[in-house]
Amino acid sequence: MQLSADMLTLAEEFGISPDTFPKLEVEAGALTSVGSYLKDKGWDKAVLIMDAQTKAAAGDRLAALLEAESVHVHVIELLANQHGQVNADEASLIQVLVETPMDTDVLLAVGAGTIHDITRFCSLKLSVPFVAVPTAASVDGFTSKGAPLILRGVKQTIQTAAPVAVFADLDVLCAAPGPLTAAGFGDLLGKFTSLLDWEISASVGGEPYNALAARMTRHSLDTCVDHIEEIAKADEAGIRILMESLIESGLVMQILDFSRPASGAEHHLSHYWEMHLLKTDKRQLLHGAKVGVACAIITELYKSWAEQFDVSEAEGETGAGLRHNWEDIRLKIASLPTAEVLRYYLYQVGAPASSQEIGIDDELVQDSLNEAYHLRDRCTGLFLINQFKKEQISYPLQDRIGSR
Numbered sequence: 470m471q472l473s474a475d476m477l478t479l480a481e482e483f484g485i486s487p488d489t490f491p492k493l494e495v496e497a498g499a500l501t502s503v504g505s506y507l508k509d510k511g512w513d514k515a516v517l518i519m520d521a522q523t524k525a526a527a528g529d530r531l532a533a534l535l536e537a538e539s540v541h542v543h544v545i546e547l548l549a550n551q552h553g554q555v556n557a558d559e560a561s562l563i564q565v566l567v568e569t570p571m572d573t574d575v576l577l578a579v580g581a582g583t584i585h586d587i588t589r590f591c592s593l594k595l596s597v598p599f600v601a602v603p604t605a606a607s608v609d610g611f612t613s614k615g616a617p618l619i620l621r622g623v624k625q626t627i628q629t630a631a632p633v634a635v636f637a638d639l640d641v642l643c644a645a646p647g648p649l650t651a652a653g654f655g656d657l658l659g660k661f662t663s664l665l666d667w668e669i670s671a672s673v674g675g676e677p678y679n680a681l682a683a684r685m686t687r688h689s690l691d692t693c694v695d696h697i698e699e700i701a702k703a704d705e706a707g708i709r710i711l712m713e714s715l716i717e718s719g720l721v722m723q724i725l726d727f728s729r730p731a732s733g734a735e736h737h738l739s740h741y742w743e744m745h746l747l748k749t750d751k752r753q754l755l756h757g758a759k760v761g762v763a764c765a766i767i768t769e770l771y772k773s774w775a776e777q778f779d780v781s782e783a784e785g786e787t788g789a790g791l792r793h794n795w796e797d798i799r800l801k802i803a804s805l806p807t808a809e810v811l812r813y814y815l816y817q818v819g820a821p822a823s824s825q826e827i828g829i830d831d832e833l834v835q836d837s838l839n840e841a842y843h844l845r846d847r848c849t850g851l852f853l854i855n856q857f858k859k860e861q862i863s864y865p866l867q868d869r870i871g872s873r
Contacts, residue, residue, distance in 0.1 A: 470495045470713055475685050476720060482681070483724050490720070491601070491612060492634035495712050497705060499638035500531050503577070503602065504538030506634060512574035515540050518565055518588050520547045520555045523580035526604045527641045531579060543570055547584065552752040557586040558619040565591045573597050578632070581649060582608035582756055585632075586616040592630040601632035605645035606653040606712040608756055609689075611635055612719035615728050617740070622747050624740040624844070631723050635716065642708045648755060650703050651820035653711050655761025657718065658814060659735040660690040662767045665801055666733030666849040672797070673790040674848025676729070682721050686730040689714040694814065701818045734842070734851035738763035741841035742829055754827050761815050762824055766834060769808040769866050771850050775799045783857050791853055802850075835864035 470493040477487055494502055507515060515535060519528040524546060532542045545568045547555045555561055565587055569576070576599040578588035585601060585608075592599040601611045610617075616629045642650075664683055671678035693700060693714050699707035722728050728736075739759035746753055780795040791798075806814075812822035821827045824834050839862050842852040854862065 470716065472720075473685075473717070475681060475688075476717070479679070479681050479685065479721070479724050482679075485724055491632045493716060494635065495637040495639065495709060495716070497639040499636040500527060500534060500602070500641065503531060503600065503636050504535050504540055506600075506636075507535065507540055507575060508538055510575070513540055514543070514570065514572055514574045515577055516543045516545060516569050516573050516575070517577045517579055518545045518547065518584060518591075519579040520549065520584065523584065523604045526645070527602060527638065528579045531577070531602060543573070545569070547587070551750075554753055555583055555587075556619055556747075556753065557583050557590075557617065559621075561587050562590060562618070566594065569595060569597070575600060577602055579604060581605045582610055585611055586618060589614070589629045589631070590616045590618060590627065598633045599630065601635040603635070603637050603712070604641055605649035606637075606642050606708055606715055607645070607649040607656070608653060609656050609715040609718040609731055610722075611637075612716050613722040613728070614726065615722060619743075619747060622744065624744055626728065628726060637712050637716070639705050639708055639712075642712060643703060643705055647703065647819050648758065650700070650708065650711065651815075651818045652755040652757030652761075653715055654693060654697075654700055654757070654818045655759075655764075655815060655820050656757035657690050657693050657711075657714060658811060659733070659760040659764040660686055660718070660731060661805055661811065662735045662764050662771070662850075663729070663731055663733035664690075665771070665805065666847070666851075667729045668801065669794075669798055669850050669853070670729065670848040672794040673787065673853065675790075676848060677727075678729075679725065682725055682730055685721050686718055689718045697814060697817050729847070733847075734767045734849045735760050735763040737841040737844050737849070737851065738766065738834075738837045740844050741837040742833060745833055745836075758821055758827055759829075761811075761820050762822065762827055762829070765808040765811040765815070765822065766824065766838075766864075767851065768805050768811060770838065770854065770862070771802045771805065772807070773866055774850070774854050775802040778857070787848070787853070787856060791857075798850075831864050835862065838862040838864055
């Protein structure tokens, strides 16, 4: 996979040498390239971090390939919780930190988003580089530094370490369970609202913004929407498009050193739901599945807000910024696809499209619309709606969004 001219320009703008980017291989049979890469780096002792599912999907084969290259392999199979799932929490982090030998040269994350988040955090703490080996095109965080971790039951994103290489084997990715691929598309679909929130946070909240980074993230989104039929087939062509778009989105976050272009109010709802499931000891849902559903809900909320809100009543410094930028914000909200269109996109790739389909009830959605903006200190549309609302936001969204 070649870096685009825009990616190189963005890196130069931030004083980042292209040499610091990870090696990117998105090809059928990419697993067979890992061993020679490690040997070229002089890394003879590798720790493979995986779970039971990713061990079967790629871990066992990768271990055999590395041993054939005379790389000493130590496998850490992460322990599942009572729901049969691995979370990026204290238990998993401690397991990796304790079980990693002191003379390890490199960590390899063999799995999807959660395993990569665990590995990138431990990579930073152990001062050991890590290589990404995705087993599903399920999230856009493979190449980013941000690790969303669950610490004492609270979701926190910590800036940690980016991978030194990504080996995305299309044979493995095409064989991944359909819901994981659909989740990757859902994570990208969320860029409709995250990019809008980024513009709002810049114009009203004075937060950092970069037009080139926004354009690149939008290109990743548009590429997947334009090729939705190929992605839905989950063949090599479609999975390559999805995976490369996810990687590009992650690289933009890596350069910026924050997640604003790819994470807005739709992610805040997703994190709120996740924390509720943890608190009530329920099985976790796929990140991208939650984000896709939340994107449609936030879009519906924003469109209602744009149609009904009396901006003249917005007071204070934030209100002044909102009044000054309201017409531009209102027009940009109007340009979003409707919630119905977004849900249709999700259905096309086999993803759930409503909160009911993922087991999130209306009461929890309503709570998240009123409380999730507290999770990040960002001036999103959801933050502004909550600052100037007359009363609690109700869900389903039948009431008008007014002002104080």
